[in-house]
Amino acid sequence: MSVTKQLLELFRVDKQLRGLKGRLDQAEKFLNQQQLLLSELDKQKTTLETQLKQLRVQIAGDEGEAARIEAKVAALREQMNGARTAKEYSAFQNELNAFKEQKSQIETRVLESMGKADECAKQVDAIKGGHGDRVKIVANAQADRDKKAEEIKDRVAELTAQREQVAQKISARERAEFELLIKLRGDEAMAPVEIIDRKNHEYSCSACMMAVPVEAVSALLGGKLTHCPNCRSILYTEEVDFLGKDKASGKKPKAGAGA
Ligand SMILES: [Zn+2]
Numbered sequence: 010m011s012v013t014k015q016l017l018e019l020f021r022v023d024k025q026l027r028g029l030k031g032r033l034d035q036a037e038k039f040l041n042q043q044q045l046l047l048s049e050l051d052k053q054k055t056t057l058e059t060q061l062k063q064l065r066v067q068i069a070g071d072e073g074e075a076a077r078i079e080a081k082v083a084a085l086r087e088q089m090n091g092a093r094t095a096k097e098y099s100a101f102q103n104e105l106n107a108f109k110e111q112k113s114q115i116e117t118r119v120l121e122s123m124g125k126a127d128e129c130a131k132q133v134d135a136i137k138g139g140h141g142d143r144v145k146i147v148a149n150a151q152a153d154r155d156k157k158a159e160e161i162k163d164r165v166a167e168l169t170a171q172r173e174q175v176a177q178k179i180s181a182r183e184r185a186e187f188e189l190l191i192k193l194r195g196d197e198a199m200a201p202v203e204i205i206d207r208k209n210h211e212y213s214c215s216a217c218m219m220a221v222p223v224e225a226v227s228a229l230l231g232g233k234l235t236h237c238p239n240c241r242s243i244l245y246t247e248e249v250d251f252l253g254k255d256k257a258s259g260k261k262p263k264a265g266a267g268a
Contacts, residue, residue, distance in 0.1 A: 011232040029161040040150040064126040200242040216242040
């Protein structure tokens with residue numbers, strides 16, 4: 010078997026493997042994206058919940074403070090009733106005003122905090138809804154990924170074993186060259202030579218569509234590893250075409266059928 014045929018066999022096994030793994034990779038990618046979105050939602054939720062907790066602690070503290078001031082004010086009013094001089098009364102009055110001012114500031118702050126807490130609680134609720142949906146999406150994506158992995162598992166093992174067998178017949182240098190081409194050109198690492206005009210020895214590379222000189226085709230038919238001079242794909246021939254047979258039946262085309 011020529012090295013080209015061996016590489017072609019490897020190429021075809023690899024192509025199947027890439028196709029199978031490609032589908033799994035997509036499922037994996039989708040799962041990762043969804044997990045990332047979910048973790049972002051988690052972070053937002055935690056931040057908002059912490060914020061809400063802090064606001065509630067602050068409100069409770071302020072309300073306690075307001076109640077304490079209220080008690081002081083009540084006590085002060087009692088004392089005012091017992092004021093003996095206008096000066097004493099005025100001093101109490103000043104103290105009372107200071108307390109009232111302090112209380113009013115606290116009450117304003119409580120109202121602000123309550124507004125913020127309401128807003129925060131609304132956001133937490135909204136996130137909880139989206140969070141539940143996202144959890145379902147992630148679970149489905151996970152199941153899909155696992156299912157795909159399971160589906161291809163046996164075939165991948167089979168193809169991998171087949172690949173090993175084919176690969177060991179090829180020299181390390183040629184294999185390395187082939188692997189590099191796969192990295193660079195993927196499914197176009199190998200390309201069949203197309204016959205444009207057999208009589209006039211016109212051929213082209215089916216990957217890049219550029220002409221392939223007859224010398225290259227001869228070398229290829231002689232069993233030599235041949236690259237397309239233009240795109241560097243490894244060229245191969247589809248035997249039936251080169252023997253001039255009908256592709257489907259393997260028989261010579263009937264007279265008058267156009268061959
Ligand atoms: Zn080419």
